[in-house]
Amino acid sequence: MSKVLRFEIQVPNPEEAIEFYTNSFGWKFEKMPGPQEYWFIITGESDRPGIDGGLMKSPDGATRTTNSIEVPSIDEYIKRIIENGGQVVVPKTAIPNMGYFAYCLDNQGLLFGVSEANTEA
Known part of the structure; x- marks a missing residue:
């Protein structure tokens, strides 16, 4: 979870x-x-x-507020998001030495972020 x-x-x-x-x-x-x-x-x-x-x-x-959800594998979770009717609006992006993030919409159009910690980014 x-x-x-x-x-x-x-x-x-x-x-x-x-x-x-x-x-x-x-x-x-x-x-x-x-x-x-x-x-x-x-x-x-x-x-x-x-x-x-x-x-x-x-x-x-x-102006907006979004929630970012921590995931162990951003690639795996992007697949899940798409499979469940969501879409990616900002693709996987590296934050050097910290990890990756992406912005997505859920199946009703709500914007949220996903974030993976990874010092090798």
Whole structure:
């Protein structure tokens, strides 16, 4: 069984969102290295229930929240998603030294992400 790993916020202006969520909820943001602007969101102490998240600039200017589901093999799960009526909208993409991700739609059009940890990516 695969668990929701994190939520992801996509907005047109990440800096404004960082200020909003920091001031409103006390969340902490850590910028990740790499070609894409992406921040990890720490929503609370690790000994408390809940999940952390990510923040990125929306590629199409829309605002949305998605959930990312951790899977042991992104290739295997993409096959399952397609077999069950879903579709891939952003193909498997490497995050160097971290793993892979893809964005998919379920069989009713809901956007979600799948993520595989793999330091050889």
